[in-house]
Amino acid sequence: MIRLWQSGHREVKMQLNVVILVVGLFVALGIGGGLAGHRLGVAAGAPAEKGPAGGSAPPVTTPASTPAPAPTGTSACDHHVGEPGVVDVQIVSAPKDLTICPVLLNNGAPITGPFAVNGRFVGRPDLHERIAVVNRADPDTCDASGRPPVMGLFQARTFVIHGDGTWSFTDGLGYDEAVTYARNYAIVDASPAALAVIRNDWDDWNRKHPGSNDYAGMTALPAGAKVLATFRQPPGKYEGKGSPCKNT
Structure with a gap:
């Protein structure tokens, strides 16, 4: 009876360790993916600096100056x-x-x-x-x-x-x-x-x-x-x- 209990206890403990290992792996992957994505964003340039459809920001247009009238x-x-x-x-x-x-x-x-x-x-x-x-x-x-x-x-x-x-x-x-x-x-x-x-x-x-x-x-x-x-x-x-x- 005691042996049976010990055997079941070891099995539950092993299953628990597997669960902890899997959860830790998922957490690690999530954090790493976020960091990788952050590094990629910096390397490629911040998307907010791009214009429509991913092109360069449109140039600033300066209004043409009106020539001064000829003196009279x-x-x-x-x-x-x-x-x-x-x-x-x-x-x-x-x-x-x-x-x-x-x-x-x-x-x-x-x-x-x-x-x-x-x-x-x-x-x-x-x-x-x-x-x-x-x-x-x-x-x-x-x-x-x-x-x-x-x-x-x-x-x-x-x-x-x-x-x-x-x-x-x-x-x-x-x-x-x-x-x-x-x-x-x-x-x-x-x-x-x-x-x-x-x-x-x-x-x-x-x-x-x-x-x-x-x-x-x-x-x-x-x-x-x-x-x-x-x-x-x-x-x-x-x-x-x-x-x-x-x-x-």
Whole structure:
């Protein structure tokens, strides 16, 4: 009877050991599988970093920037009153959609001889081919020798205007001592016929007076020409001295 009990006890104990062994094996496999899966995920890259259908994340699209509008009016001017050599423009009859910028004289340097004049028109490119510049000396000023100026209108013969509205010319003075004259310039809008008269006046006079250096300019603007705006060049200096008459 005792032997039978001992035999049954050993059998139950063996079965119990088998159960413990099987449970331990399953637990070990579960933990190991989880760790293996974790290691695989790290090696392959985290799935959360993938885009739809396992592809790469879509690139970030930056909205296209809107180009800044082109400057208009005085904001497009190259030079401004208060800068060296810059003089203001007085509007006479220029249309509202045409901006005539301040004018730069002699690149900002003191005037002591022939000098450059630079400016810009903003708007109305259709007027470019109609524009001329003329000047008349200030009668209250005189040359370095004290002589009063000739009172005619003289065309700026080297005047050029470019497609962007910038324009320029060089005033050759006529003779050195004339640098002390102040000059009042006019920007003129002229019909084709009037423009031809302005441009040809000096040549026509020379044909009628060959060999003479006494051209006195136009007495007045021809019909079909009107002044858009004016600006003033103050007296320059000759051998370090200004006009012996009015010097402003």
